[in-house]
Amino acid sequence: MRALVVDDSRAMRTLLTRILEQLGADVEQADDGLAALEALRRHPAPDVALVDWNMPNMDGLTLLRELRGDPVRPRALMMVTSETQHDQMVRALLAGADEYLIKPFTADAVCEKLALLGVSLADDSALEPAKALP
Amino acid sequence: MTTLDITAETLTDLTAQLLDALVPDLSALEPCADVPRLLAEAGALGASVEIGSAPPIEVALSCSPRLGALLAAAMLGAAPEALVEEELLDAVGELANILGGNVKALGEDGLPLSLPKARRAAPGTIPLNVPDGAAGFLFGGEPLALSVVTTAPSPTLTTDGARVST
Numbered sequence: 378m379r380a381l382v383v384d385d386s387r388a389m390r391t392l393l394t395r396i397l398e399q400l401g402a403d404v405e406q407a408d409d410g411l412a413a414l415e416a417l418r419r420h421p422a423p424d425v426a427l428v429d430w431n432m433p434n435m436d437g438l439t440l441l442r443e444l445r446g447d448p449v450r451p452r453a454l455m456m457v458t459s460e461t462q463h464d465q466m467v468r469a470l471l472a473g474a475d476e477y478l479i480k481p482f483t484a485d486a487v488c489e490k491l492a493l494l495g496v497s498l499a500d501d502s503a504l505e506p507a508k509a510l511p
Numbered sequence: 512m513t514t515l516d517i518t519a520e521t522l523t524d525l526t527a528q529l530l531d532a533l534v535p536d537l538s539a540l541e542p543c544a545d546v547p548r549l550l551a552e553a554g555a556l557g558a559s560v561e562i563g564s565a566p567p568i569e570v571a572l573s574c575s576p577r578l579g580a581l582l583a584a585a586m587l588g589a590a591p592e593a594l595v596e597e598e599l600l601d602a603v604g605e606l607a608n609i610l611g612g613n614v615k616a617l618g619e620d621g622l623p624l625s626l627p628k629a630r631r632a633a634p635g636t637i638p639l640n641v642p643d644g645a646a647g648f649l650f651g652g653e654p655l656a657l658s659v660v661t662t663a664p665s666p667t668l669t670t671d672g673a674r675v676s677t
Contacts, residue, residue, distance in 0.1 A: 385626070386601055386602075386604065386605040386608070387587075387597075387598065387601050388583060388586035388587055388598065388601050388602035388605050389586070389605050391586065391587045391588060392586045392587070392588075395588050431608065431612075431624055431626060432626075433626060458612065459608060459609040459610075459611065459612020459613055459615075459624075460612050460615070460616075460624065461612060461613060461615075461616040462615070462616050462620050463620070464620035464621060465620075480609045480612065481528060481529045481532040481533065481609055482532070483532060
């Protein structure tokens with residue numbers, strides 16, 4: 378599995394990357410929507426992109442809209458955000474998100490969302506069962 | 512005018528969920544009235560986000576540098592003593608961002624959420640982001656202050672639930 382993590386917080390990028398790498402993913406990072414677009418145009422589309430909503434320069438919602446109909450679009454897009462309101466989820470889904478993961482989240486929640494997206498996991502037993510992460 | 516209803520209990524619950532997800536091995540939040548003094552003595556890492564505008568509601572947290580380092584280390588998978596200032600402020604800012612997003616969900620749809628601002632207050636100074644009425648806790652024995660404030664004239668955080676308007 379190849380994944381792109383898009384978040385302006387280095388701590389959150391690192392956290393998500395650790396979880397995804399435990400699942401056997403090859404992970405690239407971008408710190409805003411513009412950097413994500415650049416990364417997507419440099420490399421073949423990843424299997425999944427996990428995208429924060431609230432970022433400088435280009436936010437996650439704008440990134441999703443930019444990727445609609447674009448050949449560099451990842452096979453699956455997951456919005457990862459603390460924006461928990463129903464209308465926000467609807468906006469994200471309308472903009473092109475395939476799944477929605479609310480912060481704080483657990484490693485198991487990430488795994489479940491990836492499974493819902495049909496993203497094949499190299500090793501979902503690698504996660505420590507009781508280990509929770511935000 | 513938009514409104515946001517929140518009680519100290521709700522803010523505490525949201526914070527406890529966040530901290531439990533991050534460092535499940537640490538103890539629960541313990542209320543502590545002495546947190547402003549503890550943060551003034553130890554110094555503080557603080558971060559805030561704004562919800563809405565004219566005037567915005569500010570959701571803020573401040574913690575001791577030691578607690579900030581523990582939380583940042585849990586996120587970054589690194590030893591607390593190995594972290595640099597930028598990593599500490601980034602992690603504390605992200606925690607404020609998550610907390611602010613969860614608080615924002617208590618208000619009406621469509622309120623904007625700002626990017627977080629994070630800062631450090633040196634020991635011996637008045638800690639940032641700890642206004643009157645902030646809720647104080649000990650978490651893992653370290654001080655932590657939480658607040659939801661606005662420029663509205665009414666109290667913004669009470670034990671029986673205050674209405675915050677912007």
